[in-house]
Amino acid sequence: MGISTLDRRQFLCRAGVAGLAGMTLSEPALAAADEVGGYGVLVDTTECIGCRKCEFACSQSNKLTELPLEAFEDRSVFDQPRRMTADAYTVVNRYGDTAGAVKPTFVKAQCMHCLKPACASACLVGAIRPQANGAVTYDPWKCMGCRYCMVACPFQVPAYEYDHALTPKVSKCSFCFERVSQGGKAPACVDICPPMCLTFAKRSELLGLARAKIKAHPEQYLDHVYGEHELGGTSWLYLTSRPVTELGLMEFGEKPIPEYTEPLQHGIFKHGVPPMLLFGLLAVAMKMFDSKEDK
Amino acid sequence: MSEHAQPVSLRRGLMTPGVLILSCIALAGLAAAAYRFVFGLGAATNLTNQYPWGLWIGVDVASGVALAAGGFTSAAVAHIFHRHKYEVLVRPALLTAMLGYTFAVIGLMADLGRYYNIWHPLWPTMWQGNSVLFEVAMCVTVYLNVLYIEFMPIVCERFIGHVNLPGPLKSLNRPIDALLRLVHGTLAKIMFLFIVAGVVLSCMHQSSLGSLLLIVPYKMSPLWYTPIMPLLFLLSAFAAGFAMVVFESLLASWTFRRKPEIVVLSSYSRFVALFVGVYGVARLSDLMIREAWGGAFAGDGTSFMFLAEIGFGIVLPFALLLSAKGRRSPAVLLIASALVVGGVLLNRINVFLVAFKPPYAQTPYFPSVPEILVTVGLVATLVLAYRVCVTLFPVLPVEEHETLGEAKTAKKRRPAQAGSHA
Numbered sequence: 001m002g003i004s005t006l007d008r009r010q011f012l013c014r015a016g017v018a019g020l021a022g023m024t025l026s027e028p029a030l031a032a033a034d035e036v037g038g039y040g041v042l043v044d045t046t047e048c049i050g051c052r053k054c055e056f057a058c059s060q061s062n063k064l065t066e067l068p069l070e071a072f073e074d075r076s077v078f079d080q081p082r083r084m085t086a087d088a089y090t091v092v093n094r095y096g097d098t099a100g101a102v103k104p105t106f107v108k109a110q111c112m113h114c115l116k117p118a119c120a121s122a123c124l125v126g127a128i129r130p131q132a133n134g135a136v137t138y139d140p141w142k143c144m145g146c147r148y149c150m151v152a153c154p155f156q157v158p159a160y161e162y163d164h165a166l167t168p169k170v171s172k173c174s175f176c177f178e179r180v181s182q183g184g185k186a187p188a189c190v191d192i193c194p195p196m197c198l199t200f201a202k203r204s205e206l207l208g209l210a211r212a213k214i215k216a217h218p219e220q221y222l223d224h225v226y227g228e229h230e231l232g233g234t235s236w237l238y239l240t241s242r243p244v245t246e247l248g249l250m251e252f253g254e255k256p257i258p259e260y261t262e263p264l265q266h267g268i269f270k271h272g273v274p275p276m277l278l279f280g281l282l283a284v285a286m287k288m289f290d291s292k293e294d295k
Numbered sequence: 296m297s298e299h300a301q302p303v304s305l306r307r308g309l310m311t312p313g314v315l316i317l318s319c320i321a322l323a324g325l326a327a328a329a330y331r332f333v334f335g336l337g338a339a340t341n342l343t344n345q346y347p348w349g350l351w352i353g354v355d356v357a358s359g360v361a362l363a364a365g366g367f368t369s370a371a372v373a374h375i376f377h378r379h380k381y382e383v384l385v386r387p388a389l390l391t392a393m394l395g396y397t398f399a400v401i402g403l404m405a406d407l408g409r410y411y412n413i414w415h416p417l418w419p420t421m422w423q424g425n426s427v428l429f430e431v432a433m434c435v436t437v438y439l440n441v442l443y444i445e446f447m448p449i450v451c452e453r454f455i456g457h458v459n460l461p462g463p464l465k466s467l468n469r470p471i472d473a474l475l476r477l478v479h480g481t482l483a484k485i486m487f488l489f490i491v492a493g494v495v496l497s498c499m500h501q502s503s504l505g506s507l508l509l510i511v512p513y514k515m516s517p518l519w520y521t522p523i524m525p526l527l528f529l530l531s532a533f534a535a536g537f538a539m540v541v542f543e544s545l546l547a548s549w550t551f552r553r554k555p556e557i558v559v560l561s562s563y564s565r566f567v568a569l570f571v572g573v574y575g576v577a578r579l580s581d582l583m584i585r586e587a588w589g590g591a592f593a594g595d596g597t598s599f600m601f602l603a604e605i606g607f608g609i610v611l612p613f614a615l616l617l618s619a620k621g622r623r624s625p626a627v628l629l630i631a632s633a634l635v636v637g638g639v640l641l642n643r644i645n646v647f648l649v650a651f652k653p654p655y656a657q658t659p660y661f662p663s664v665p666e667i668l669v670t671v672g673l674v675a676t677l678v679l680a681y682r683v684c685v686t687l688f689p690v691l692p693v694e695e696h697e698t699l700g701e702a703k704t705a706k707k708r709r710p711a712q713a714g715s716h717a
Contacts, residue, residue, distance in 0.1 A: 083655050124429035125421040144415050145408020147347035148428050152510045156654050159344040162337030168408040261509045282491045289377040
């Protein structure tokens with residue numbers, strides 16, 4: 001795939017976003033969104049045909065496997081729901097009955113790139129960090145392999161290279177951080193997606209696009225953008241025609257996961273004051289009980 | 296009181312059948328650990344992407360730290376609140392804590408994918424203060440060193456006046472002796488700092504271990520997930536700490552054929568009852584306030600584990616320890632303290648393994664044979680290390696003259712008052 005096709009796709013993508021979003025968003029809001037806020041991807045599950053080309057592009061781009069495109073054309077994998085592994089940062093699953101009563105829905109899964117990521121809050125050495133461009137990235141050199149990030153992730157995304165004895169890594173979608181950093185180039189999966197079910201743009205623009213789509217085709221979409229508010233918001237957003245719980249996604253409240261631990265943690269250990277206070281109290285007690293005994 | 300209870304090194308042969316069995320288990324564990332380090336976590340464990348934490352974190356680390364709480368609880372009672380009659384329990388508890396934490400770190404090394412990076416949390420550029428695990432790591436690291444410092448006087452006592460290096464090293468005998476005296480003298484003046492610091496650090500990380508899983512509100516059974524997990528972990532660590540000291544003291548009396556310190560222990564066991572009671576009230580009222588009883592009687596494995604934890608770990612030992620008569624019986628004390636210790640162990644296993652319900656899990660987690668071998672091997676090695684340490688160092692407050700027969704009758708029929716030493 002040449003540079004020119006990439007650029008053309010991207011141009012079409014951006015143009016489509018701007019056009020659709022313009023229906024609902026005022027100009028200043030768009031301009032502001034372009035300056036601040038990270039990127040995101042809108043996954044329109046009603047458009048996905050389950051071609052698995054995103055899996056192929058991800059595998060190629062991240063050098064996960066050397067499997068050819070043909071290997072990803074096997075549709076029998078849809079018989080069982082799959083999850084991400086150390087060799088697959090993204091997987092597409094099929095939901096709905098195969099008998100044909102309900103049209104099956106294909107749903108791409110990968111790291112959601114939370115705006116307030118639990119994994120980053122959990123990581124004790126700062127190996128996982130949310131970046132300004134929306135990506136949540138992982139630095140294997142800092143990592144000590146405790147896997148608390150995997151415990152913490154509410155979407156159950158990170159996988160582990162359990163089979164590497166010496167240098168195992170936490171593996172998850174990086175939002176193609178390098179590419180996205182280069183002037184907002186789209187991630188590999190978005191680039192290859194034939195039916196345009198993946199749209200890459202600033203998150204704020206995507207929210208506009210999503211609402212516009214819902215407004216334009218209320219019969220096609222549920223009036224809910226999954227990831228807009230869930231757990232404080234995610235960079236990856238989903239449009240669905242069915243309740244998310246039927247599509248392998250979990251329902252969440254709006255409270256970001258780090259807020260379950262961080263306020264307590266900072267409350268108990270604020271500037272080290274409470275521990276010092278306890279230290280002082282105990283030292284005084286020690287002295288008092290000692291002199292009491294002397295008498 | 297302290298005249299009869301001077302801690303002494305235990306001069307007794309090391310090669311007993313028990314020690315041989317423990318050595319075999321320890322070697323099996325070592326082999327399993329070697330397997331893990333050569334072939335990786337994937338080959339050695341049943342951990343998956345959905346269950347990233349297994350037996351080693353749940354038992355070796357989390358339970359190990361809880362059961363080693365006796366070090367700080369006994370130090371607090373005897374040294375901070377100056378209940379000097381419990382002085383005899385401090386050294387064995389301190390040794391257990393020191394070994395417990397050391398082995399928790401060794402167990403953690405086996406679990407870490409990049410174990411050679413274990414020092415990273417100490418490096419300022421990698422500090423991540425939002426992480427509960429960071430706080431735990433820092434506290435445990437510092438506390439481990441505090442424990443070694445608290446143990447130093449015992450090492451000094453053992454060797455002062457007894458430094459006897461062979462051959463050409465002989466000239467070093469006097470300087471080393473002088474150094475030991477200096478360390479001993481200095482530590483005696485500032486030890487209170489370390490004792491208080493040990494209690495503070497323990498309160499911090501024992502509770503923080505309970506905060507660890509606050510980060511999984513959507514992945515845990517409501518029977519265990521509660522915002523007060525840190526408080527429950529702290530209270531249960533107190534209970535486990537006191538119970539462990541009683542349990543271990545009785546076990547050591549039996550193993551080394553000694554009279555149990557029954558007067559001290561029955562008095563000390565009131566703390567066990569107190570903290571099991573407070574912990575139980577906190578645990579049960581939390582369940583009621585949150586109306587989280589739902590799954591308790593579901594009849595599945597999870598509900599069984601929950602009921603076992605509450606029934607055998609809290610209610611039964613509390614009932615046993617309520618009566619003064621029960622507290623004076625070595626058998627009741629042994630059973631009750633073992634139940635409390637087992638209950639806290641079960642709680643940690645439940646919190647970290649049973650209650651953890653990750654989405655998308657295809658197969659439930661159960662530890663592999665190498666995982667079990669490493670854990671059992673670590674416990675065996677710990678017991679051996681304890682055995683070696685009480686032989687080398689003045690830890691146990693015991694007399695030398697008792698025979699097996701005497702000890703047995705002591706265990707069976709001795710009225711409680713007879714435990715006070717002649």
